[in-house]
Amino acid sequence: FAFSAEETLKLITPQTRLLIVNSPANPTGGVTGKREVDKLVAGLEKFPDVAVMSDEIYDHMVYDGETHVCLLSYPSIRDRLILLNGWSKTYAMTGWRLGYAVWPGKLYDYARKLAVNLHSCVNASAQYAGLAALKGPQDDVAKMVAEFDKRRKVVVEGLNRLPGVSCATPKGAFYAFPNIKRTGWKAKALATALLEDAGVAIIGGPDFGVLGEGYVRLSYANSTANILRALERMGEFLASRKAA
Template structure:
């Protein structure tokens, strides 16, 4: 975008592209006139990503990129399986997410409040989800779950969720 280069700020990280979610690293590219202020902001809001994480990030950026395409294909397969499986659960509907590796299904027709359902799913089935209200005021009626797991585990979790929703009474 050459026409906006003087005011474009790029923020990115390694979490999604390189499956480095636990490393908690990101980077930014700023126009020269904003660089000094950006540096001050960064120094005062965070600092000192550990050296092994920095080396791992550098290796990911400069190393072979074929694994990225393979991961994208695998996450696409998992995304489709999660959405299809969620849409088969009683009272649950889910649109296909366009990014990351999280589904945010609507559970409002189950009769459960989102956070209560998330808690019950964890306690009763061992399936970890997060209630939508933890993501903002419009999150009630939704839960978030990750599909950054094996397809086998995803299918097992969906099965447990289905059994739970068929048998449990809403709290």
């Protein structure tokens, strides 16, 4: 599920103004390696008017020896790079609604005006909590990622045992994006039926774009016990229910 630099560059037209990159990726868990990122950045030299927005919120969550590549490490695009990140994933602070963006100097004033008029600022307690997370010990981050790695393996193994389901191993984030085409179900119909009839919450691939049909997204940001329970219910459902 990693993107191809060559394919991406071919999609740029004279009307293109912004390229959005997300690695590690939601919903697929795909991670784009340095070689492809190098090719992308080199290719962007031909398109100086195209800005780049890099969503790197899952930067700490990589597995199997993969390494996150931060686009800020490429000086040639810094003057048109918008980098997004935050505390929600790395520090499990989703409810604090705390994030940050790095903007080129020439765009900063526009971003500041938008922020001031949209949400003013982050509340003080959330800011202090964010500082504590950054300045404190990072041991728990490593422990959390190691636990996600264990759950990732449980999810992939379990999904590949389900009738009509196949799942590639995600390399980052905390999502699996299995192929459910052989079940005969449409993705959103299956997601609705599993929620209503089996008590399992997943998201249909089309909710992330038209190319997501035939896939569903599962999150393994839950306990191993609950993941196993969900996989069992999915197996029972698929064995007993035909596609609507």
